[in-house]
Amino acid sequence: xxxEAPLRPVPxxxxxxxxxxxxxxxxxxxxxxxxxxxxxxxxxxxxxxxxDTQLVVGVEGETISLANGCICCSIRSDLLKTALLxxxxxxxxxxLIIETSGVSDPWAVAETFDLPELRPxxxxxxxxxxxxxxxxxxxxxxxxxxxxxxxxxxVVVLSKVDLVSExxxxxxEQWVRQIVPRARILxxxxxxxxxxxxxxxxxxxxxxxxxxxxxxHAHNHDHEHGPHCDHDHDHDHHHDHTTEFSSWSYxxxxxxxxxxxxxVLQDLPETIFRAKGIIYLAETPGRRAxxxxxxxxxxxxxxxxxGDTPPGTQMVFLGIPGGLNGDALQKAFDSCLTDxxxxxxxxxxxxxxxxxxxxx
Numbered sequence: 001x002x003x004e005a006p007l008r009p010v011p012x013x014x015x016x017x018x019x020x021x022x023x024x025x026x027x028x029x030x031x032x033x034x035x036x037x038x039x040x041x042x043x044x045x046x047x048x049x050x051x052d053t054q055l056v057v058g059v060e061g062e063t064i065s066l067a068n069g070c071i072c073c074s075i076r077s078d079l080l081k082t083a084l085l086x087x088x089x090x091x092x093x094x095x096l097i098i099e100t101s102g103v104s105d106p107w108a109v110a111e112t113f114d115l116p117e118l119r120p121x122x123x124x125x126x127x128x129x130x131x132x133x134x135x136x137x138x139x140x141x142x143x144x145x146x147x148x149x150x151x152x153x154x155v156v157v158l159s160k161v162d163l164v165s166e167x168x169x170x171x172x173e174q175w176v177r178q179i180v181p182r183a184r185i186l187x188x189x190x191x192x193x194x195x196x197x198x199x200x201x202x203x204x205x206x207x208x209x210x211x212x213x214x215x216x217h218a219h220n221h222d223h224e225h226g227p228h229c230d231h232d233h234d235h236d237h238h239h240d241h242t243t244e245f246s247s248w249s250y251x252x253x254x255x256x257x258x259x260x261x262x263x264v265l266q267d268l269p270e271t272i273f274r275a276k277g278i279i280y281l282a283e284t285p286g287r288r289a290x291x292x293x294x295x296x297x298x299x300x301x302x303x304x305x306x307g308d309t310p311p312g313t314q315m316v317f318l319g320i321p322g323g324l325n326g327d328a329l330q331k332a333f334d335s336c337l338t339d340x341x342x343x344x345x346x347x348x349x350x351x352x353x354x355x356x357x358x359x360x
Contacts, residue, residue: 003088005120010087011200012096012122014109017130018139018146019102019274019318020294022159026130026191027099033195040086040093042079044101080112087121095199096122102274103145103245106152125200129153133172133187134163135295139273141320145244150179155198161187246271246324250333253312255282258300260336265291265298266355267332271323277315282338291315293354301349 017023031039079098086093100106106127113124129150139146150156156176161169173185186193258281268275275293284302288311292299315333317324 003084003121006087006092009119009121009123010093010096011125012083012098012113013125013199014106014127014152015097015099015130016104016106016109016127016149016152017102017157018132018136018142018149020135020276020292021102021130021132022157022188022191023099023102023130026128026157026159026188026193027097029191029193030097030195030198035195035199037199038091038094040096042082042096042098044099044104079109080118084121106149110152126154126198127152128155128157128198129183130157130159131172131176132160132294133158133169134160136172137175138295142244147179150176150183153180153183156180156183156185157191157193157198158185158187159191160189162189244321246319246321248317248319248324248326248329250277250315250317250329251313252333252337253280253310254337254339255280255285255311256313256333256336257338258283260338261333262298262300262350262352264332264336265293266352268293268317268354269319269323269325272317272319274318275315278313279315280311280313282341284344285311285341296353298352298354299349 015023015027027041027043031041083096086096098109100109106129110124110127112118113122129152131146131150136146158169158172158176164172169187176183176185184197186197256279261279261281272293273295275291277291279289279291279300281289281302287302287305288309290299290301290303292301317329
């Protein structure tokens with residue numbers, strides 16, 4: 001493939017962070033901000049359904065979804081090919097944002113864009129890692145992976161600070177500072193961060209190492225310390241996420257009864273720590289509802305009209321290895337389906353707690 005290099009390399013921002021940290025919320029903020037840049041976006045997701053692509057809404061230009069898999073592993077060649085094809089368009093982008101999946105290795109993506117043959121085309125401006133202030137220290141099973149993602153950052157967006165006390169927020173900030181002392185930490189509620197602190201902040205330096213070298217940097221292929229992405233400096237990079245996460249998806253074109261759905265969601269097993277999806281509710285049949293589950297919290301919010309898209313439910317659930325019983329989940333969600341039209345309701349946004357965690 002022959003692509004002419006632009007007059008100036010296109011700046012690239014890598015947007016990373018663990019599952020449910022708030023990456024897509026921040027991405028939507030960036031894309032709707034008044035920064036005057038023509039931004040191209042590559043969105044990668046984990047699971048058989050790319051929910052994140054559907055949640056990036058109302059954007060001028062194009063959002064490009066890469067094939068299923070880790071952006072730094074099985075589709076890495078697709079990443080390079082797609083990024084270069086963007087420059088070959090009639091109106092090439094002025095800025096490129098890559099939203100990685102919650103299990104991706106930002107170091108490997110950063111190394112990719114630092115390859116000598118890519119430098120005339122792109123320069124890595126920054127790595128932004130989103131950290132969930134409420135939930136990040138509760139993920140002991142995946143702590144190494146989270147530390148690895150934070151260690152790559154030169155900007156850390158500390159999300160959901162409204163859900164924690166000042167003392168908790170300070171503790172998380174100090175923990176982040178130990179991992180990556182050079183990073184700028186930006187507190188945020190619903191991704192509300194000044195754009196001048198996120199885009200065009202400088203040239204990323206791969207040669208700057210964090211103060212604390214996480215165990216995850218060791219090449220430990222037996223996952224003794226939990227899941228992680230190993231990467232070699234010769235840019236070979238392989239691993240199998242099936243040993244680190246369980247994933248299960250649900251698709252149906254019949255509507256859910258909200259009351260029954262709430263009960264099933266609140267009773268989800270503790271082994272499921274993340275879920276997201278687009279939901280078809282009988283109570284609001286004309287608009288899609290958005291499901292977000294992060295740890296203890298469940299949020300269902302009514303969003304945009306379906307438009308030309310046929311109504312239907314698409315959900316992805318992530319859990320610890322062996323922690324998902326697909327048959328039981330299928331039966332539980334099928335029990336929420338209804339063919340009886342419900343009275344139209346103004347649902348807005350509803351938030352609940354899971355019984356397994358809250359003890360209620």
